[in-house]
Amino acid sequence: MKKANRLMAIKEAEILSEEAEPPSRALLEESNNPASSLLFPELIQFPNSKPDKTVLKIGARSLQFLRKYFPLATKDDWNNWEWQLRNSITSLKALQQILQLSDDEVRAMTVQSGSLPLRVTPYYASLLDPLDSMQPLRRSVVPVTAEHLISCGEAADPLGEDTHSRVPGLVHRYPDRVLLLVTGFCSTYCRYCTRSRLVGDQNKRHLNHEQWDRALSYIELNPAVRDVLLSGGDPLTLPDDSLEYLLTRLSRIPHVEFVRIGTKVPVTMPQRITHSLVNILKRFRPLWMSIHFTHPDEITPESAQACERLADAGIPLGSQTVLLKDINDSVPVMKKLMHELLKIRVRPYYMYQCDPILGSSHFRTPVEKGLEIIEGLRGHTSGYAVPHYVIDAPNGGGKIPLLPDYYQGRADGNILLRNYQQKIYRYPDQKSEGSAPGEGL
Numbered sequence: 266m267k268k269a270n271r272l273m274a275i276k277e278a279e280i281l282s283e284e285a286e287p288p289s290r291a292l293l294e295e296s297n298n299p300a301s302s303l304l305f306p307e308l309i310q311f312p313n314s315k316p317d318k319t320v321l322k323i324g325a326r327s328l329q330f331l332r333k334y335f336p337l338a339t340k341d342d343w344n345n346w347e348w349q350l351r352n353s354i355t356s357l358k359a360l361q362q363i364l365q366l367s368d369d370e371v372r373a374m375t376v377q378s379g380s381l382p383l384r385v386t387p388y389y390a391s392l393l394d395p396l397d398s399m400q401p402l403r404r405s406v407v408p409v410t411a412e413h414l415i416s417c418g419e420a421a422d423p424l425g426e427d428t429h430s431r432v433p434g435l436v437h438r439y440p441d442r443v444l445l446l447v448t449g450f451c452s453t454y455c456r457y458c459t460r461s462r463l464v465g466d467q468n469k470r471h472l473n474h475e476q477w478d479r480a481l482s483y484i485e486l487n488p489a490v491r492d493v494l495l496s497g498g499d500p501l502t503l504p505d506d507s508l509e510y511l512l513t514r515l516s517r518i519p520h521v522e523f524v525r526i527g528t529k530v531p532v533t534m535p536q537r538i539t540h541s542l543v544n545i546l547k548r549f550r551p552l553w554m555s556i557h558f559t560h561p562d563e564i565t566p567e568s569a570q571a572c573e574r575l576a577d578a579g580i581p582l583g584s585q586t587v588l589l590k591d592i593n594d595s596v597p598v599m600k601k602l603m604h605e606l607l608k609i610r611v612r613p614y615y616m617y618q619c620d621p622i623l624g625s626s627h628f629r630t631p632v633e634k635g636l637e638i639i640e641g642l643r644g645h646t647s648g649y650a651v652p653h654y655v656i657d658a659p660n661g662g663g664k665i666p667l668l669p670d671y672y673q674g675r676a677d678g679n680i681l682l683r684n685y686q687q688k689i690y691r692y693p694d695q696k697s698e699g700s701a702p703g704e705g706l
């Protein structure tokens with residue numbers, strides 16, 4: 266029987282029982298079990314699945330971390346994504362083993378009131394600075410007490426996604442495309458996450474197979490939908506079979522022209538980009554992938570190899586970067602990130618103004634900062650290295666692009682344009698048919 270047919274033959278109940286909440290609740294519970302934590306490295310649980318034969322090369326920093334904190338684990342263990350999930354850091358106690366925490370970080374986790382839990386893969390933890398609480402990568406995943414301060418204008422769902430949700434897990438905001446939130450689980454939780462209201466809640470937000478089917482039926486019944494974005498949570502934390510099921514179902518809907526996957530997994534858990542996964546993904550081209558990169562320090566030998574595997578499989582890669590205060594809010598850092606991304610074949614796509622989720626004021630920059638960064642990129646580097654700077658407008662207004670004021674008005678039948686060197690140029694603009702007498706002169 267062909268694989269696609271065999272997939273269709275899988276009963277819903279079987280899939281539900283295997284992956285009702287991806288990854289399985291058992292795996293999540295195990296990750297919280299002290300026996301699998303860093304505190305007891307000699308008792309680390311070993312994965313059930315076989316590691317990918319062609320493993321990623323482990324960077325020097327990660328190798329050192331592996332030897333120090335997981336002395337009994339092998340390189341194959343490290344390169345097994347299930348092992349990474351099982352051994353993720355999810356408690357203050359485990360985090361204290363690897364980082365010298367500031368008083369503020371300890372307090373934030375002791376009196377944690379937000380809904381977003383702590384979760385960091387061992388791989389991503391190996392990139393954190395153990396001594397510097399202001400290190401950009403560390404600030405993006407380790408809670409601080411500023412998260413508990415709610416400021417004016419912040420909201421749990423600032424984009425109004427819930428009001429555009431037609432069936433659970435499906436957001437239909439634009440006529441021709443939908444957002445399908447296939448899971449509420451991520452390998453690592455970003456403290457500024459737009460969907461922090463949804464992700465990380467183990468009890469109620471993970472979509473099960475029945476809910477997927479309702480969302481898929483909605484898409485089947487809406488011929489205007491030509492583009493489906495799989496997001497969450499992180500879709501690449503789903504097991505291969507579940508992803509294959511979703512992609513198979515979508516590939517059978519005639520009006521769906523292509524599928525996109527939004528993910529941070531190549532950055533936080535590049536071990537997930539196995540050859541087996543890539544072989545599945547490449548069967549469903551055109552498939553596009555938007556990868557959430559935040560800082561140049563995230564581009565490591567591992568994440569570079571993961572992107573290379575995806576690019577070699579013919580999957581176009583774009584980056585999505587949230588502009589974050591004291592993390593990436595400067596021209597040199599953003600320029601370096603964009604350059605490094607191009608080197609690993611990821612096209613800079615969006616730079617987002619940070620959404621005003623609850624407790625996000627310490628991450629948000631003034632809009633002028635974003636404009637300054639675009640100004641510092643455009644003309645000063647390759648056009649491919651310049652992302653679109655956008656604000657996702659509150660209450661479902663969609664993405665609105667922001668540009669520095671290159672257009673300076675009209676004079677003598679010309680439009681006046683300012684270039685990247687602040688020089689003014691005249692362009693002989695055609696008078697549009699509807700323009701009033703005298704206009705454009």
Ligand code: SF4
Nearest residue numbers: 451454455458498529
């Ligand atoms: S990976 Fe994406 S969905 Fe998950 S916590 Fe980070 S920003 Fe949110």
